[in-house]
Amino acid sequence: MRPSLRIALTGVTAGALVSVLASCSGSGSDAAGDGTVTITVSGRPPATNAAALKTFDARVAEFQKANPKIKIKTNEYQYDQQSFQTKVGGGTLETIVRVPLTEMSGLIKRRQIADLTADFKTLKHSEDFNDVALGPAKGVDGKLYGIPTEEYALGLVYNRDLFEKAGLDPDKPPASWSEVRTAAKAISEKTDATGYAQMTKENTGGWMLTAMAYSFGDSMQEQSGGKWANTFERPGSGAEKALKALKDMRWTDDSMGKNQLRNITDMEKDFSAGKIGMTIAGPSMVGHYIQQYKGDPKTIGLGAMPVDGTSKRTLAGGTIAVISPRATEQQREAAAKFIDFYYLSTKYDVGLAEKDAVVKKKDGAAIGVPTVPFYKPAIADPVQAAVDKQANVPIGNFAPYSSTLGDYELAIEPPVEAQNVYKALDSAVQAVLTRQDADPAEQLKKAAAQVKSQVERAQN
Template structure:
């Protein structure tokens, strides 16, 4: 849900590593070797590639005519250790494209990056290209007219088949492409192999289903050592992890109808089963942390300090784990245990490059050239190589099929890389309208975790009634 889970959104070292991962996946640049590809062919006024036999006056791709000026929110922060590389790549792009002048800016300050972007766009001050249209918020932004339909560009993009299918899911709406994949992560079950071994469990075998989570959990929970089996998330992002349990039970928190309207499924059999199980982990089985409302970072601290044996992990987080003293050889990563549905899908998240639909056609053409240049195989590999040379841990999941992060790691166990690959094979996007519905789901989850006598159906019914009245009715009406 969050780019990474790298803080939806810490220790100073952890923050540094996460910043590196983010900038590595969304830092700028270009590659002259991709210039001859169809992705960078001249583009005509109807967004279709020119056949090369006629010039488009003022088109930056032609290498002649007036300079096209772009504003892009992708400047590296002053403390970014990759700043020099990023600026070098910026320079290479401009040398290869003298008719495109890119002004690289940091995102304006604000408490919420998404609100900052939407506010800027509404005021006519948005960038021509933006690299952080998150999964799944891009759907809302498309509905608000904040992202250009990139389909005509995409259809002639020589590298379109080099992006993994799951990276395209959130950015493809009604058969149209609105986002170019920038970075991505996948979640899964992360466990401490050392604690498994100490509990008499096979260090390489995680729980396969809900029943085994409980049976393993009882062996892993040791009150005298202040050690517990599994972290739950009960604070303001509680729905982030809870939705995984709903998926495992065979449902989701919302359904998207054919006409685009939304149906709430808070009271479905799957959601009720999931919340009852979540509650039982706390009150019946007692295998989770005592403070179920502690922060996400406190959950991670429990992992770092050997108090938590299992948690949710992400493909972009291993650098943080290593920076906080964990031996990667003692960590396991796998798809989630299955629930009553027999499935345990992982969650995918990340961000897209989008282009401003209100920019001029010439700027849109130039912006497409810039973002595809920046996401080229050559540039991605330069970042991975830089990370390896400088001890920066990479995200183990690449949006490009032809860029293998495993080649740029020297101390990552193969089973971790294999676990990420397996988790990515069965993945889902977060539930529809999550941004607006989070408070309602969170309230129900928190009450279930803090009140042993609470009835989960009653909690979910109240949450659904409030969400229907305060969010969904108005949303559905707006579509008509």
């Protein structure tokens, strides 16, 4: 079923909300004789990042001031598979941990995170939450096991100046992969830049190939007999079509340049230097281009994910806040309240959203970069309008993305061992882009064989 979405130009970033969140108040449930409940929140910035740490501590203090019966302990723990398993087994898992969307199915199946179905209903505007954004946090039993904190949908990031130099319309970026091929060839022939480039290293090759497979109307894993299995190696799969498209651009058109080994940072640096005309990425790349690499906001554009055929699909990802399965009822209630305060309030509160945007703009952040809304239009639209008033980037440059996202199905990353699947697929993508004789179908078979046992073991 195709979702109906609108873009809400808002978000929570370091440096914002230090002074604007105090109005989100409440009190924790009794846990001790004096009614005090204590929870541990992971993700505190390290001391080496003094500015971020100061902001984090200030926001925690704001929450505790508004909720004197909830005591917050914090630490620097960041999720990774191995340490999470150790913490769960040893009973030392923090009350709140943020995990990638891809990890949810395994954590739910192993009962390593708490059921938050009832706790979620206590949040402000829980009934207005976007079902698509909430979907990855649900188990097959229909229960809710986490609260989304960030979500993105991939699109086409492009250089508007290079489009003009190549005789292309920067207000009408390619909408299909055949159009991407045509545009990439034009950019390569008429400018000194690479027409189209794709990430290939450190699991990004498999990540981007998955996004392309979705855009070709296919999946990477399917469920049969109650278990998931890789399907990307099937003859004629979306992954095979995607690799063939890349092979044509690389070797027939010579529109992908010579460097085929890039991770996210490499891609952002080369794109920001004007060396690349187009690539697939999330909207966050726009912010990095403007803030980190000091790129001219007028030169960057964001379009919808190119597709092949009539099906409009793109890959969505992000993070979900989960709660320890050992948390008491009172701790779960307090933790849900903190998650609402820290991550969600500026996504539904118009006043806080605009104040947040003002603070972020003063800190030099890019205001006006689109994101996936967490709430239905009745809530998201007024927030968008409030933040839009503070925009310091040309929002029109992102209209090809924001105006069409509502037509797209948002497909989450492969549910089982996604990162290992991506790692295996890195080699397939690199082979096709670095060896003219590499066969896409054969490379996908090798990748599937490499990761087959890992996917199976993860479900035992």
